[in-house]
Amino acid sequence: MKQQIHPKWFAEARVTCACGNTWTTGATQAELRTDICSACHPFFTGEQRIVDTEGQVDRFLKRLQVRDSIRGEVEAREAAKTPMDLPLARLGLDKRAVAALKDNGMEIVSQALERLADGEAAFAELPGVGQKGLADIKKALRARGYELPNAEEA
Numbered sequence: 001m002k003q004q005i006h007p008k009w010f011a012e013a014r015v016t017c018a019c020g021n022t023w024t025t026g027a028t029q030a031e032l033r034t035d036i037c038s039a040c041h042p043f044f045t046g047e048q049r050i051v052d053t054e055g056q057v058d059r060f061l062k063r064l065q066v067r068d069s070i071r072g073e074v075e076a077r078e079a080a081k082t083p084m085d086l087p088l089a090r091l092g093l094d095k096r097a098v099a100a101l102k103d104n105g106m107e108i109v110s111q112a113l114e115r116l117a118d119g120e121a122a123f124a125e126l127p128g129v130g131q132k133g134l135a136d137i138k139k140a141l142r143a144r145g146y147e148l149p150n151a152e153e154a
Contacts, residue, residue, distance in 0.1 A: 082145045084110040091140040100128030101137075109146065112137060117149040 013027035019040035038044045086109045089098045104126045106112045115123050116138075124134040141148060 078145060084108070084113075086144075088112060088137075091137075091144065093136055093140055097129070097133050097136055100126070100133060103128060109141070112141070113146065113149060 007028040009026065009028060010030045011026050012024050013030055013032060014022060014024055015027075015032045015034060015037075016022050017037040017040065018033075018035045019037065021037050021039040042048060088101050088107060088109060091109075093101075101107070101112065104115075106115060115126075120134060123129065123137075124131050129137075138148060
């Protein structure tokens with residue numbers, strides 16, 4: 001074996017971690033420094049740390065905020081779209097249908113929905129309404145987002 005080629009061995013080398021933990025071990029240097037050890041590494045401590053690399057958490061939270069604002073806008077639009085006191089004339093029906101509904105005591109959407117709850121056949125038999133008027137009214141109400149009653153046909 002060659003002489004003078006092996007490094008000096010320190011049986012009591014001191015190791016110091018960035019967290020402050022120290023211990024002794026055998027090494028070729030008298031003092032060692034490390035950034036992480038078993039006392040502070042998440043694998044050994046069971047602690048979870050969220051490392052925010054490049055603002056990923058902030059971007060995610062921003063996306064959630066945008067999603068919630070869009071949902072709020074859609075709900076507000078839907079609520080504005082379906083007022084129950086909307087005049088039937090604003091549904092886009094022809095003048096004849098609006099006049100027939102008015103003659104039968106229906107001027108706003110809530111009144112028409114109440115009559116539809118009695119049954120589609122009874123609604124169609126109203127003077128001046130008929131099957132076409134019924135179909136037009138139902139189509140206009142659905143287009144505006146109204147929930148039509150599920151009444152049995154009489």
